[in-house]
Amino acid sequence: MSTVDEIKSRLDIVQYIQQYVPLKKQGRYLKAPCPFHSEKTPSFVVNEDRQTWRCFGACAEGGDIFRFAMKYHGWTFSEALEELARRAGVELHKPSPEQRAQQDELDRLRGLLKHAAEYFQDHLFDRSRKDSLAVMDYARRKRGLTDETLSHFQIGYAPEGWRHLLEAFTALGYAPEDLLAVGLVKQNEKGDLYDVFRNRLMIPICDERGRVVGFGARALAADDNPKYLNSPQTPVFDKGRLLFALDFAKEPIRADGSVVIVEGYMDAISAHQAGYNNVVAQMGTSLTEAQLRLVVPRLAKRVIMALDSDPAGQNATRRSLEVAREVLQADYAGRLSVDMRVLQIPGAKDPDDLIREMPGEWANLVAAALPVAEFVIDLELAQLPSSPSVQEREAAARRLLPILMATEDSIYQSANVQLLALRLKMDERRLLNWASDIVAIEQRAPRPQPPKGAEASDRQPEPPELLEPPMEPVSAASPALPNLPTEDFCLRAFFVQPSLLYDVNRKLRELAAEDDALLQTVLTEFAPEDFTRDNNRALMGAFLEAMAQNDSPPLEYLGASLPDSLIVEAQRIMTGEWDRLRPLLRYGLSADLEEWLARYGEGDSLQALRAALIDQSLRLRAIRLQREREEIGYMRPEDGFDENAISSYIARSLRAKQLIDAELSRRTRFARS
Template identity: 40%
Template sequence: MKATEEIKSRLDIIEIIGETVKLRRTGNAYTGFCPFHDNKNTPAFVVWPDTGSWKCFGACNEGGDVFSFLMKKEGWEFLEALQYLSHRTGVELEHQSPQQENERQERRRMHHLLTLVSEYYHKLLIDNEAADRARKLLLQRGLSEETWGIFRLGYALSSWDELRKFCLGQGYSDDDLVSVGLLVKKDNGRVYDRFRDRIMMPICLQQGQVVGFGARVVGSDDQPKFINSPQTAFFDKGSLLYGIDKAYMRIREERAAVLVEGYMDVIAAHQDGFTNVVSAMGTALTEKQLRLLKRYAPRVVLALDPDVAGDRATLRSLSVARQNLERESAPIFDPRGLLRDEGHLELDIRVATMPNEMDPDELIASDPESWRSLISKAPSIVDYVMNVFTTGRDLQDSKVKAEIIDDIVPIISDVSHPAERADYMQKLARVLRVDERMIHMGKKTGFGSRDNYNRAISDSNEPQKHLEVIDELENYLVVAFLRKPEVVARVDRALREAGSEVLSSRDFGITEYQRLFEIIKASINQAVTTPKEYIENNMDVGLHESWQELCYAGNELVLEDERRIQDVISSAIRLRSRNLRHWL
């Protein structure tokens, strides 16, 4: 019998799911409210103990076995669910070699060491006289003793070897302490406690295991203010989020994670009831951290201090910093990097900045409703950056317009979805009150030279000069129609229902797109062969290269998904709306 089948045979799925969902027996099944979406009226979540399966007949329409339930509930990968259930049932997954067993036991011993040290620090904060200043500081920051316990906050003594002596007394060695980052070992062999006279914050995996520590100074003159455990076999800062063990359930419920900069911001937010808040611990968000958040929610809101994300010079320098291989640390707010991650991870990343130079914990304490509104109304990355670069500037000045286009267009270019990208181009054109073609031209060639900008403006006013530039919206639609010509009929039906004429080549401003669309339209109005075969057999020689490039671009466009088809239809309607403004 496979391990998975043996685990299922030993488990009572009602017991596992019943720990999260209040179930009521109904015939041979059990029903309750689905834990994965809002559902307070009709119990649509059903569990069948005979088959060991579950199904939601409500909004999420998901189902599976005990493994899939835990994976969705906890945000685990299959291996994590398998290991948890194997431990719970006593099923051995596979025969381990003596070396593998030794490694497993060693990792367990080191995890026990980190937990032991966390409790040691916590007891010092609560009981030791030397922690008096630390206790006063935490109380001054508005953090209650109850909160200290929830987050297991602690205190490291100012001694150079007090922790070392404690751990040696518990049977651990210097090498053990060095391996988990608790001791520093100098070249001459001398060792000493890494954390001294600091407030200690255990950093945990989402399952709750301690893997490292963050440490804040107590004295105002001490530097640096915050330090973390070094990179170890257990602590990988780029894949961890402070507070995720306390926040992941709420993140899933609200379908949004709020990311702040500091440890104290996380702790204060949770104390005041905003328990979907986590921190990247003062560094730039990594793809691993975003993937971790994606397990629980489709949206991430970056709640940043104004001095981090609100400075034009800082944002402008990012394109240079990204290319500087000698840069020691990445910027905390990197819109271009975030947009690329947002695209391929299919996340919705938003940006909220604190008013009046307030920290998140200060805003939450003074005006929780403002915090709630700020997070719920947070703009997209591009909208935020566009606001930063345009606010307070003379938008009548041509040189200012050129500078703004230079700064913003490269950021818009990193947006993955063509329709969304086209929408931002249109929005920027409206804000600057310039012809949209100028924005696309800026994307293609840049307006680094003010002469280029003025020449472009001049050329656009000369009717005899035809300006052919890539239009993202038109490009997206032609690619989609070549990928699935039948979608054109769905578009035409939607336009007729809206009281408008069907889509025609006139809707496209680029000559090649007009000719390609005429062939696509003809392909769905004949019944001799399939639309794609018709397009291939009737493609003009002069269009062949463009056709192949567009078909290649459409290889990654999946139109079997109804949501994507609806997006194509919406994009076509937006194209028609845009054209109507020009035609009238």
């Protein structure tokens, strides 16, 4: 029994979900209002026999206990595996002594920072100190912060003086080297140590799990520069890989489907105090790829940039949009359906000022956020002279078109070009020709591999290569279920060439076309639920997590994060040549693959693999839809189920099956022509 199987055998999905959702027995099932969207009629169903859940409302999602834990808590697969294993009393793979020592060291440093946050907060709330009372008055009156907000964000006060924290913490037994390591003290040229933060309002910066990893500090004296001071980069703090307040905002972002990104932590704190809890801060001059990937697409499908409205803020917004465009165009997972918008604040105010002065206006500004196309056109045209020459307008168009074409939707692309032609007073056909050239170049350009350690923005995309899998001999018994070889093939193809996930997701979106109901329900992105075996579902979930991170190549990440039993499964899938898998593959894949290889030759083996993988992924989706229809077929109106919702879902499922069958038929004819 694998680790995943053992966890699921020990945990009852009803008991687990009941902790978060008030389930009520209704016939053979349990029902409740869906926790993932607002509704009046309960559409969230738990099947105790199958140990699964499903929403028949707006979400139209479902899965097992792992899928619920990930969606409800916003966890990655690894986080869900770790937490559910802990609950079930199942031991995951034992880390090496070196790994354990490294993790212990990081935990110890985070513990030190947590203690420092408590130290600063104690100073702020110390009513016996005149300076603390003055700072508390500043926080309440000048910054408009309530005591509840001060406690919620653990805001504190670093008193004046050069050695307050240093002396207090060394007296508690902390080594000066540790205080240096986490950026709480510095060393001068003489070798003397001193506090980094002095006479400042202290704002702990936490990672998305709520662990203190650094500080932001606001100067309290008018002549103290810089006004805002962050912790330096440390083993646990990297400003470019964190979003302030994400630990509090994760659930609201997931529930709303959108995230608002502001510039500074005071902007985010004011927003949360006013009840706008899907707001996070980037804490820098422009958004980074790592920050964007923290929320897109795992938590949000809409990103609203709400940076300061002064010229510096406008330029920062433009740089952030450039980063977003590069990330979305290089999105090897094929999740380009992110709606990017820009919130503009009138009167050159920053979000903090506006929310404190007119808290109700924030919601209106968010709702009125401009699509990226309108914003960048406005911004670019503002830089042109009042009567720009033809050459100046052409140059502006060439600068703008790459951003305006950074969407898969041809309707949006055409609308963007029309808007640009109107604003620049240029011939639309000419711009469309330029835009077509851009699209053609993008389509010919190789899709980049997932980042390999460094920031993606620092590297040029490399052509995809068919990587050599590990060849250690691992015994592999024939799977019992008839479609397992197909599942093995798909997983192996993803592991060998991760960017192929992009092509599978793109094909599913193509089949859905403009039908949002299909796109959001039965033709969603390829997922763990497309597999039948628990181990394969777990591997696919871990693979998606590996694709979402940017610290190491996917296979390297999987090797470091998977439990031992799943490592063995991954090795089994990866071992052997295609010749070993061909006899096991069903649905005629063996013949199709031979024909593709014969047609394109060895030099285009990646193209052959891509075609075969899309075929098999579509077949797995068709099997999944049939499986879901059979499960839904047991649900009767007399048991309290909404007959219209069930009928609607089955109709969408059958429509998706027709589209998949037609596509597979077309692809087979093409491969054999």
